[in-house]
Amino acid sequence: GESVGLHLPTLSVQEGDNSIINCAYSNSASDYFIWYKQESGKGPQFIIDIRSNMDKRQGQRVTVLLNKTVKHLSLQIAATQPGDSAVYFCAEGSQGAQKLVFGQGTRLTINP
Amino acid sequence: DTGVSQDPRHKITKRGQNVTFRCDPISEHNRLYWYRQTLGQGPEFLTYFQNEAQLEKSRLLSDRFSAERPKGSFSTLEIQRTEQGDSAMYLCATTPMGLAGGLAEQYFGPGTRLTVT
Numbered sequence: 001g002e003s004v005g006l007h008l009p010t011l012s013v014q015e016g017d018n019s020i021i022n023c024a025y026s027n028s029a030s031d032y033f034i035w036y037k038q039e040s041g042k043g044p045q046f047i048i049d050i051r052s053n054m055d056k057r058q059g060q061r062v063t064v065l066l067n068k069t070v071k072h073l074s075l076q077i078a079a080t081q082p083g084d085s086a087v088y089f090c091a092e093g094s095q096g097a098q099k100l101v102f103g104q105g106t107r108l109t110i111n112p
Numbered sequence: 113d114t115g116v117s118q119d120p121r122h123k124i125t126k127r128g129q130n131v132t133f134r135c136d137p138i139s140e141h142n143r144l145y146w147y148r149q150t151l152g153q154g155p156e157f158l159t160y161f162q163n164e165a166q167l168e169k170s171r172l173l174s175d176r177f178s179a180e181r182p183k184g185s186f187s188t189l190e191i192q193r194t195e196q197g198d199s200a201m202y203l204c205a206t207t208p209m210g211l212a213g214g215l216a217e218q219y220f221g222p223g224t225r226l227t228v229t
Contacts, residue, residue, distance in 0.1 A: 008152060032215040043114070043203055043220035044155065089154045093215045099145070099168065100218065102154030 010107045019077040023090035030092035116221035132190045135204030147203040
């Protein structure tokens with residue numbers, strides 16, 4: 001497959017450890033935030049989303065935290081597995097704009 | 113597999129040729145988006161449809177680009193007189209309308225990789 005994101009920020013973690021991927025968003029009017037995972041040669045895959053009336057949301061092995069004061073979003077992945085290796089994108093949107101604006105992405109590598 | 117399909121998966125064309133890509137959405141999704149993604153970047157919004165109406169086009173979408181969704185189901189994206197700078201992954205995403213008309217999760221297709229030589 002082809003590589004997605006040759007010069008992305010990278011994060012390397014040991015298998016079984018927790019990962020935290022951070023994202024700064026730009027628009028204070030954004031009210032919807034979403035994380036995607038993208039593996040090489042594939043389209044982005046939905047992980048979890050959160051609306052601006054919440055500051056935390058949990059899924060299976062994942063947690064998203066939203067800090068509107070500093071316009072910061074994070075994705076926590078518990079007990080990382082080799083299959084978690086991918087590029088992770090955050091995206092923001094607003095009801096007014098009705099579209100997503102994606103961040104740069106972070107490449108997560110899981111070491112055995 | 114999200115249920116969104118795109119065709120073709122890969123397209124190699126010579127500069128100046130026209131190309132057309134197709135996206136078949138999840139059937140009950142009334143919103144359909146097109147994005148472009150280049151290496152090292154996140155997807156960039158191009159345009160979106162609500163049913164058959166094209167509601168917004170990005171300034172990235174030059175007049176060589178046109179998109180249609182004639183019956184509110186599948187969509188096509190055509191690029192006329194392709195240029196080398198058009199080489200990218202073209203992604204389609206679909207979504208139901210969110211609560212109170214807000215955004216909801218978008219389901220992406222596998223993309224069409226365009227290479228212009």
